[in-house]
Amino acid sequence: MRYAGVAVAVAGVLVAAGAISYSVAGDNGPAVPSADSADAGFARDMAVHHQQAVEMSYVVRDRTKDEDVRRLAYDIAQTQANQRGMLLGWLDLWGLPKVSSDEPMAWMGMKGMASGEDGALMPGMATDTEMKKLGALNGRQAEIFYLQLMTDHHQGGIHMAEGCVAKCTVGVEKRLAQGMVDGQESEIQLMTDLLAARGAEPRP
Incomplete structure (x- = not known):
């Protein structure tokens, strides 16, 4: 089963992140990142991005009895929470706001790339309409739509995490971001397999 590989990747992410209170501010970077730094921007934006993934995962767990999809959804929800x-804890330690007046993705030089139309604030995020649709589906239809939405979500998340790997200065945050890339790439392959088993495929 591919779940074993995904579980190893997830465990690696959590180990790489380390204890939240352990020398975050001084790990291969400035004493405290600035409010407009890539470190702060990534922390704020990915926290929002992750929150939607958690919400989607709990929605689908209530809409299907399929154990493979329910297990994947639970793993994604727990890991991303x-x-x-x-x-958010790092932002607290740095004394920085959790909400910025700047546009999402500005720290990546992508100002204006996400319009926020219908609730999709960043690349890969589902719209409000899509979230409502997911909550109205059941069984196989819910499974397929969730897997497609989450594949898009992961692709957007990987792009953001790669941006942090390139631009962030705090070592433990860069390692967490790389762990996100590795873990979500594994989950995309798993979701592609689950879609194929249901006669479907990721959205173009």
């Missing part, structure tokens, strides 16, 4: 806590 834990990572979100780390990101």
Whole structure:
């Protein structure tokens, strides 16, 4: 089963992140990142991105009895909720706001790339309409739509995490971002397999 590989990747992410209170500010970077730094921007934006993934995952767990999809959804929800806590905790440690007046993705030089139309604030995020649709589906239809939405979500998340790997200065945050890339790439392959088993494929 591919779940073993995904579980190893997830465990690696959590180990790489380390304890949230352990020398975050001084790990291969400035004492405290600035409010407009890539470190702060990534922490704020990925916390929002992750929150939607957690919400989607709990929605689908109530819409299907398929154990493979329910297990994947639970794993994604738990992993991303834990990572979100780390990101918000670092902002607290740095004394930085969790909400910025700047546009999402500005730290990546992507100002204006995400319009926020219908609730999709960043690349890969589902719209409000898509979230409502997911909550109205059941069984195989819910499974397929969730897997397609989450594949898009992961692709957007990987792009953001790669941006942090390139631009962030705090070592433990860069390692968390690389762990996100590795873990979500594994999950995309798993979701592609689950879609194929249901006669479907990721959205173009």
